[in-house]
Amino acid sequence: MNGRLIAMEGLDGSGKATQTALLCKALAERGIELRRISFPDYDEPSSALAKMYLNGEFGSNPNDVNAYAASSFYAVDRFASYRRFWKQDYQNGALIIADRYTTSNIVFQLSKLPKERWDDFIDWLQDFEYNKLELPRPDLTIYLSMPLKVSQRLLTGRYHGNEEKKDIHESNESYLAACHESAVYAAQHLNWKIIRCAEGEKPRAVEAIHKEILQKVMEGSQ
Template identity: 35%
Template sequence: MMSFLLAIEGADGAGKATASALVVEQLRATGRTAEVVSFPRYTETVGGWALGAMLAGTLPRGTSPRAAAVLYALDRMESRDHLLATMAANDVVVFDRYIASNMAYQAAQVAADEADAMMAWIADLETGSFALPRPDLSVYLDTPAAIARGLILKKRKRSYTDDAFDAYEADTGLQDRVRTNYAAMAKAGLLGQWATVSTVSDGASRLPAEIAAEIVALLD
């Protein structure tokens, strides 16, 4: 039996790490084997290290959106053996960010009329040139900007920066464009099947376990 690949996607502060961990916990409670793979792998790959420096503002030179896209893809390409081993050992692999994240963020940093071409180029780079498997299901966590910003401030200390917000998180315009791109990708079914899960109800954040349960139900 092939491992089911579930990608948890969303802008910064959407609650991806929490949802990913709880989905794995709930899957294991039903007797299924499951593991989280989080990207970028800042301390495990050359690409991840370079991305950490880029987001912390310590990289000695700037990066274009296309160069950044290659770094994100490189991080996953370097992680391919780890990913394949994790797939072989589990019924479900849950990605805390995957290929769609690269597409959403880099397309948010080019002119609007270049965004579709950028997303297509990244999808081809990662699934074609780097032979990374497509997810069986991508879940977009739809989180309003104000709530997401508060959740970012509650994040644990990151390995690559001491700042409350990294370069991407601090750019509110970028975050809004990322949300727009995710919604468009989900609607168009880019990379495969999508589902959208709202993380709020009546203006208040939903319980993380409730969000995870909705995601697990999608697998069944």
């Protein structure tokens, strides 16, 4: 019996790692067996191409690598992670919580294409990752919706004001603004659960966001 897979999505700095950690802790306290995964799998060699892309080795503008090429870098990293680390657990019925997943390719690559090609890209991506690479489909996707201004401020805080630490996505506000627009489209069309993470220009309290996510996850498991 396959397990369940929950994907946490959101733009850079929207709180995915923070909320994934809290969710895993809360579920573990309830005795639920789970496994936490995160993409890109930075500690493993399978993330090499994604890292090269984010470091700007194919060009300093995200648009220097087209949506299909960039998506393939991230997809093969997921294939390696699935096959090496969590396929067994998933197939034995465990709950898998992913900080980013196939859904990140939609959020970050869709914006490179004109709007009239978005549906085609989504169909291609889902066929590639779920059918051809045989990666499991998420049962639930949580989308952390945080205005760009707020998430950029949080990221600058995380990097202690050192803007040079930002990768080619994080440092490109107009690209991230375009990603925000495509993410809203995807969240609505693909039935992601949208969590509002800020009020105006202020992030909501970490704990309040957590409670809402936990509620969505518990609802989904009934």
